[in-house]
Amino acid sequence: MAIRWKGLNRQETACLTEAMVKSGEVLTWPESWKGKMVDKHSSGGVGDKISLVLVPILACCGVKIPMVSGRGLGYTGGTLDKLESIPGVKVSFDTKDLKETVGKVGCCVVGPTDSFVPADKLLYGIRDVTDTVKSNGLIASSIVSKKAAEGVDFLILDVKCGKAALYKDQGEAEELARLMVDISNGFNIDTTALITRMDHPIGLAIGNSLEIVEALRCLRWNCPVCGDLNTCIQCRGCKDIKELMYELGGRLLCKAGVTKTMKESRGMMEGTIRSGEAMERFRKLIVAQGATEDTAKRLCDPSTDFWMGLPKAKQITDLQLQQEGYVHDIDAQKCGKASWKLGAGRTKTDDILQFGVGLELQVCLGDKIRKGDVWVKVHHDSDTIPAEVLSLLEKAIVVKDQELTTLHRSRVIKVIPPDSSNTCATRSSL
Incomplete structure (x- = not known):
């Protein structure tokens, strides 16, 4: 409560983050994966199924994604809840199984474990019942501690601002984003933040099974409604999702040295959808996390009705x-x-x-x-x-009555790159 009232400076936030990381296990990865470990974090949103689409696509592009994600509370949906709407899928893994899944599939989307940043779980439980969630120092330490414990090399942050975001004001969202970029770089995680609009739902679907279906539509190249014209309402919803997904994933691929330009990144990501690789990787991911082969086939076969395998x-x-x-x-x-x-x-x-x-x-x-x-x-x-x-x-x-003339083509408002001049003086010894 004192932190909520008085705040933490950057040095204090960095120290709290490091203490939280050291409260549990820190993941280590094969030396050959060095420079290829990436992750993405969103500060929450309505209709935000970006991770469900992005994770399998990135895995097809040659990077590894050990995503430790969260659940929804209130009106903001959680990626873990959406995944659990697929019958059989589990998101509670110990670190051994987590590492095996990343090794086998190239990615995972799981929840925190009891031995993985346990301090964060305890502190968040306290914050949730004491109305101390909205605190930059506590938010930044919670997010960055999990990413540092994941052992990733590169991180992209999607920090929302607008009517449905934690911060309605762009300036406040930027302040949080800069703090997280700064703290993450102090842990040797090369981090970029995007400030994105959260006034309108992302895509068309809001709800757990509904968002799984829309994510699967994004992973399918040919639309059964309008062919490959991309003109139907479903395709227009997928376009909104994909545009933000390409912005986030493209920067990670450039950072990891897989591509040299955003244009090249987009071409590679689109290629995984066109070839069917992305859908196949999603199938492997949900099977590795507990879905039966029959359920996965019903969901991921482009010729079937996605709803056959969902509540x-x-x-x-x-x-x-x-x-x-x-x-x-x-x-x-x-x-x-x-x-x-x-x-x-x-x-x-x-x-x-x-x-x-x-x-x-x-x-x-x-x-x-x-x-x-x-x-x-x-x-x-x-x-x-x-x-x-x-x-x-x-x-x-x-x-x-009048036409809408101020329609934004992109959800991205601002990109905040790492600024070495603002990196915390104390760097993690992990």
């Missing part, structure tokens, strides 16, 4: 627009809260999730729509959509 909601209700015009806003926070209240997220840590519930947007920003058009499909297990969910969704979409 579904009991009901799907279409919500129609009551006016015509142009879509000016789809509020990510309100959409996230609506999905959360349907059962896709937790109100407390021991809640049981309803994996099949959530939202499927049917429109994108800037679209011209008519009265009566369906703008969202609500997947719910209750007989009817709860009134509080309907109220949130009614307020989530803004339609105006």
Whole structure:
């Protein structure tokens, strides 16, 4: 609580981070992997399934990703929860199994272990119940301690700002990003941060099974709806995801020396999707983490319906627009809260999730729509959509008569490279 009130300077944050790392095991890797160990971290978002797409693609490109990820709490979804919506998949690994999975598949997406930065688990539990989560020093030490304990060489940070982000203000988001870049470089992790927009949902799907399906669509080159024209609503949602994914993954491949330019990185990443390698790597990943071969085949075979292997909601209700015009806003926070209240997220840590519930947007920003058009499909297990969910969704979409002229082409607002002049004076001895 004192840290929340008074803050930590960079030196204090670095010392706390190192103490947290030393509270448990530090992963070591074969010498031949040196310079190829990478990871990515997002500060959270609505519809953020970037890791599910990025991890198998990067593994196909020759780097190793030992991703220790997190669960969702409140309206912000967690990567681990999304993965666990696949029947049989487990995310609780000991360090031996974690290392074996990375060696076998090239990647993993798991949760923290009892012996891996245990101080972080204890401190976060205290912060969660004492309203001390929003503290830059505590946030930075929590994130960087896990990455330092992973033993990675390169790290990309996706720091969100906007209506559905921890920090609404860009300046505050940049302050946190610079602190994490600085502390990470003090642990000899070459780190870059991207400040990205979190005003609108990423892609179209919000909810656990729904986001797995959208991630799988991103890993499939040919769309069964419009062929390879990339014009249908599903393809447009995937494009939003992929553009940010290429920005994050491209920089990691350049840092690791796999490619020399962002253009080359994008070409290599697209190539893994086109050839089917990325989908095959995703299949290997979920099998290594507990899914049966039959489940994995149903999910990853491009000719099958992805939903054959996933939990579904009991009901799907279409919500129609009551006016015509142009879509000016789809509020990510309100959409996230609506999905959360349907059962896709937790109100407390021991809640049981309803994996099949959530939202499927049917429109994108800037679209011209008519009265009566369906703008969202609500997947719910209750007989009817709860009134509080309907109220949130009614307020989530803004339609105006005039065209939207300020549509951002990229979610990336700013790139913060490592700045050696600001590196902490005390470097880790690990």
